Amino acid sequence: MWLPLSLVFFLLPILQALAQDGSISGATSSSAAAGYSCDASKCKLPNCNCASTSPPGGLNASEVPMFVVFTADDAVQSYTIDAVNQFLGHRQNPNGCAPKMTYFTSLNFTNYTLVTDWFVAGNEIADHTMTHVGTPPKGEIDGNIIALNALAGIPLKSIIGFRAPFLNFSVDTLKLLVAAGFTYDSSAPAATPVTDPDTDAFWPYTLDFGLANDCLALDNACKGQPVLPGFWEIPMYAFFDERGAVGPHLMDPWLDAANGATTVNDSATLEYMKATFMAHYNGNRQPIGLYTHPIHLSTTYPGVNPSNSTINMINQFLDWAQVQPNVWIVSNEQLLAWVQNPVPVSQLDSVAALKCSTPQIDASMKICNGIPQNENGLLNLCSFSDFPFYTCYGCPESEPTVDNPNPAQQVPDGGQARSRVPTNCSTAFWDPIAAKCLCTSNDCAFTDNSRAIGPNGANLTGGGTGGAPGASASPTTYVPFNGKAVALPTGVWAATFVGVLGALVGLVGLL
Ligand SMILES: *[C@@H]1O[C@H](CO)[C@@H](O)[C@H](O)[C@H]1NC(C)=O
Ligand SMILES: *[C@@H]1O[C@H](CO)[C@@H](O)[C@H](O)[C@H]1NC(C)=O
Numbered sequence: 009m010w011l012p013l014s015l016v017f018f019l020l021p022i023l024q025a026l027a028q029d030g031s032i033s034g035a036t037s038s039s040a041a042a043g044y045s046c047d048a049s050k051c052k053l054p055n056c057n058c059a060s061t062s063p064p065g066g067l068n069a070s071e072v073p074m075f076v077v078f079t080a081d082d083a084v085q086s087y088t089i090d091a092v093n094q095f096l097g098h099r100q101n102p103n104g105c106a107p108k109m110t111y112f113t114s115l116n117f118t119n120y121t122l123v124t125d126w127f128v129a130g131n132e133i134a135d136h137t138m139t140h141v142g143t144p145p146k147g148e149i150d151g152n153i154i155a156l157n158a159l160a161g162i163p164l165k166s167i168i169g170f171r172a173p174f175l176n177f178s179v180d181t182l183k184l185l186v187a188a189g190f191t192y193d194s195s196a197p198a199a200t201p202v203t204d205p206d207t208d209a210f211w212p213y214t215l216d217f218g219l220a221n222d223c224l225a226l227d228n229a230c231k232g233q234p235v236l237p238g239f240w241e242i243p244m245y246a247f248f249d250e251r252g253a254v255g256p257h258l259m260d261p262w263l264d265a266a267n268g269a270t271t272v273n274d275s276a277t278l279e280y281m282k283a284t285f286m287a288h289y290n291g292n293r294q295p296i297g298l299y300t301h302p303i304h305l306s307t308t309y310p311g312v313n314p315s316n317s318t319i320n321m322i323n324q325f326l327d328w329a330q331v332q333p334n335v336w337i338v339s340n341e342q343l344l345a346w347v348q349n350p351v352p353v354s355q356l357d358s359v360a361a362l363k364c365s366t367p368q369i370d371a372s373m374k375i376c377n378g379i380p381q382n383e384n385g386l387l388n389l390c391s392f393s394d395f396p397f398y399t400c401y402g403c404p405e406s407e408p409t410v411d412n413p414n415p416a417q418q419v420p421d422g423g424q425a426r427s428r429v430p431t432n433c434s435t436a437f438w439d440p441i442a443a444k445c446l447c448t449s450n451d452c453a454f455t456d457n458s459r460a461i462g463p464n465g466a467n468l469t470g471g472g473t474g475g476a477p478g479a480s481a482s483p484t485t486y487v488p489f490n491g492k493a494v495a496l497p498t499g500v501w502a503a504t505f506v507g508v509l510g511a512l513v514g515l516v517g518l519l
């Protein structure tokens with residue numbers, strides 16, 4: 009196929025990033041390695057939950073919904089969104105709403121406007137580092153939040169989850185997540201079958217009493233560590249082929265050969281996926297997950313030719329699962345909302361997180377707000393040579409990097425800067441060109457949070473036009489909007505920054 013040169017540049021690096029990400033070959037924990045104990049009388053929902061194979065809230069499994077978590081990892085592009093839609097686009101949950109999913113987004117090769125669209129459509133946008141590195145440094149985690157807020161308009165408070173690239177994380181990673189205000193991590197496998205008495209297929213739990221998954225792989229974890237009160241682990245539940253415990257399949261199981269064979273056999277994959285689902289469904293209904301790298305299943309990405317049989321098999325699995333009573337396809341955020349306030353299936357109508365979400369916006373308003381049919385002619389194309397992207401919120405002067413995740417905006421001659429989503433307007437209601445919020449009623453009122461993701465843990469807020477100091481600027485250097493660095497003694501720095509921040513909000517804004 010002939011490709012224009014610019015597109016070739018855009019595509020090549022993604023192919024290099026296709027290496028299998030997140031595969032496992034056996035158990036990653038055991039009860040001996042976990043050495044876990046939790047005092048259930050001191051650990052109560054909604055902000056504490058012991059690692060347990062039993063459903064939360066003391067519910068009987070027969071009254072518990074069976075959740076199928078759907079996640080996608082890495083760059084968000086038209087190809088990957090198409091790939092997800094071929095599995096979810098035509099489906100409904102038992103309440104008639106479209107299923108939502110979690111997209112663990114890394115920024116390299118991401119087309120920012122599609123992140124906005126996917127979020128406004130109700131999906132969860134989560135963090136997968138800026139440039140896709142294992143055991144990521146702070147700037148890789150925090151910079152991703154800053155750039156997703158600035159250039160994709162995702163509110164700071166909506167980015168609550170993290171998955172480590174290659175599922176490679178450490179106790180320090182979890183501590184960085186807590187410091188940055190995350191609610192959960194989902195990087196730890198549950199890779200012992202639910203039917204095994206020593207299973208680690210726990211319902212999502214908080215780390216008030218330490219981690220209980222991945223204990224054979226991590227240093228300084230488990231046996232009560234790390235203590236991170238109120239911070240959740242949502243385990244990644246493996247499927248198991250006919251070999252049982254020694255045949256686990258975690259991410260993209262359809263790319264693996266089953267039962268020790270040497271080639272992929274979609275019928276065999278379908279059989280074991282159904283069997284593992286049923287073991288969960290007929291047991292304690294721990295969730296099951298389809299953890300995808302959607303690029304592998306893209307039918308529109310040049311050079312990737314997934315087999316129709318594999319795509320059909322995955323749809324067959326979901327068709328079959330959805331015929332079982334009380335099966336819901338959900339994002340991690342939805343799963344967690346239910347776990348924190350578990351209600352029996354008869355009361356699911358009352359769960360706000362499971363409801364349909366369509367922002368009620370005047371259809372005649374043509375604004376750049378993550379609703380594709382409104383956005384004709386309004387998107388900025390940021391034509392960086394290695395990965396061009398589109399955004400509603402103005403192109404940065406340079407590509408976001410870990411050292412500078414929110415570069416100043418590049419305003420064309422005679423043009424006007426775009427205004428980033430502020431702290432008091434939600435994405436779908438914000439007009440970044442007129443700098444105006446279309447929400448005028450309490451129903452759509454919105455308040456974002458600030459997060460301690462700036463240098464030295466300074467709290468940042470949304471809004472502004474770009475050019476805020478980088479998340480990993482050197483600790484004693486404050487880079488103000490005029491670009492001149494000012495060195496300050498350690499300690500004075502944070503207080504000064506917060507003071508300056510207060511003075512600037514409302515004037516030019518920050519971030
Ligand atoms: C759970 O529900 C099932 C089916 O209704 C019932 O047979 C079983 O006794 C219940 N178990 C408990 C512990 O209540
Ligand atoms: C990027 O987004 C624009 C606007 O939605 C779309 O036209 C384009 O096809 C997308 N490209 C990729 C590679 O995602």
Ligand SMILES: *[C@@H]1O[C@H](CO)[C@@H](O)[C@H](O)[C@H]1NC(C)=O
Binds near residue numbers: 021139140395
């Ligand atoms: C991510 O993109 C940056 C900027 O183009 C590039 O320098 C870096 O090598 C990329 N990283 C990966 C892992 O592809």
Ligand SMILES: *[C@@H]1O[C@H](CO)[C@@H](O)[C@H](O)[C@H]1NC(C)=O
Binds near residue numbers: 141142143176
């Ligand atoms: C995890 O990531 C770190 C940092 O990138 C790397 O040094 C280490 O080898 C990785 N570990 C595994 C098991 O891949």
Ligand SMILES: *[C@@H]1O[C@H](CO)[C@@H](O)[C@H](O)[C@H]1NC(C)=O
Binds near residue numbers: 273274275276279
């Ligand atoms: C593929 O798997 C199915 C179901 O397990 C089996 O009946 C069939 O023989 C397998 N095909 C090959 C070529 O191994």
Ligand SMILES: *[C@@H]1O[C@H](CO)[C@@H](O)[C@H](O)[C@H]1NC(C)=O
Binds near residue numbers: 316
């Ligand atoms: C896959 O299915 C599509 C649509 O059903 C069809 O156009 C295409 O020819 C099929 N490809 C193969 C290799 O069977």
Ligand SMILES: *[C@@H]1O[C@H](CO)[C@@H](O)[C@H](O)[C@H]1NC(C)=O
Binds near residue numbers: 430432445447514
């Ligand atoms: C949001 O805050 C700005 C600045 O404080 C204010 O002018 C504006 O009216 C607020 N908008 C809404 C919808 O509350």
Ligand SMILES: *[C@@H]1O[C@H](CO)[C@@H](O)[C@H](O)[C@H]1NC(C)=O
Binds near residue numbers: 459465467502506
């Ligand atoms: C950031 O904000 C939180 C909550 O508003 C506050 O507890 C914390 O002290 C602030 N951190 C800094 C460095 O200002």
Ligand SMILES: [Zn+2]
Binds near residue numbers: 081172
């Ligand atoms: Zn990844």
